[in-house]
Amino acid sequence: MFSGAQISLYPMSDDFVAIILGAIKALEPYRANFRIETDDISTLLVGPPEQLFPAMRDLFVAAAASGKHCVLSATVSRGCPGEPDDPICTPISASIADSPLEERIRQARESVDGAALSGQAVAAQFSLYPLGAGHHMDEIYGCIDFLKSSGVFDRSKNFCTKLRGDAGPVFATLSEAFLRFGAPQGHVALDMTVSANSPSAV
Structure with a gap:
């Protein structure tokens, strides 16, 4: 199953180049299992x-440590x-995706309860899109039930859900939403924005 992410990192600093290049080093442990391509917009x-999500977490925590x-x-x-299918991509395991919704x-x-803490506070908002035929609203409502009891649920917003907490549980929550909801072999997309060290956090 083809799986991947287009990511863009934005440090609000005059020293943004050094922050980005330093953060990219956090992807080194994942390089053997990933194809990584960067252009002038995204990676x-x-x-x-x-x-x-573990790779994105480590990248973001490294940048936020600035x-x-x-x-x-x-x-x-x-x-x-x-x-196309890619040899480095693997299907989601049956134990993750094939169980009943509850x-x-x-x-x-x-x-999420077992996620390690990173020491970095973050806020995130995201939208989940289980695409294709089937009872996609059941999957979305099930995901919402999970989010409300995740420990990092902040509030529902128009078109998205806001999370807040340590980066470890927050990225684990995003990962679980992506992996466990939607058809196991279906197309699922997730759109997310994560912020740290904001001067206007509310």
Whole structure:
């Protein structure tokens, strides 16, 4: 299954080049399992779906450690029918995606409960899009039930959900939303923005 993310990192600093280049070093442990391509707008990460959010977390935490206001914007996708399969991509395991909805909600909560803390506070907002035929609203409502009990739920907003907390549980929550909701072999997209060190946090 093709899976990947287009990500853009925005440090609000005159020293943005050094912050970005320093943060990219956090992707080194993932390079063996990813195809990484960068242009003047974004960086493409293609690889196993379970590793996408840990890689983005480490990249963002490294940038945010500068103390400067940093924003990460990403579009994440799995199972896109318009993309070729890639040898480095792997399907989502049956244990993650094939269980009944209530069981997936419970498993997602347990996974977030076990997420390691990073020491970096973040806020995030995201929208989940389970695409294709089927009962996609059931999946969305199930995801919302999970989010409200995730421990990092902040509030519902127009067109998206806001999360707030340590980067570890927040990125784990985003990952669980992406991996456990929507058809296992279907096309699922997630749009997200993550912010740290904002001078106007509310």
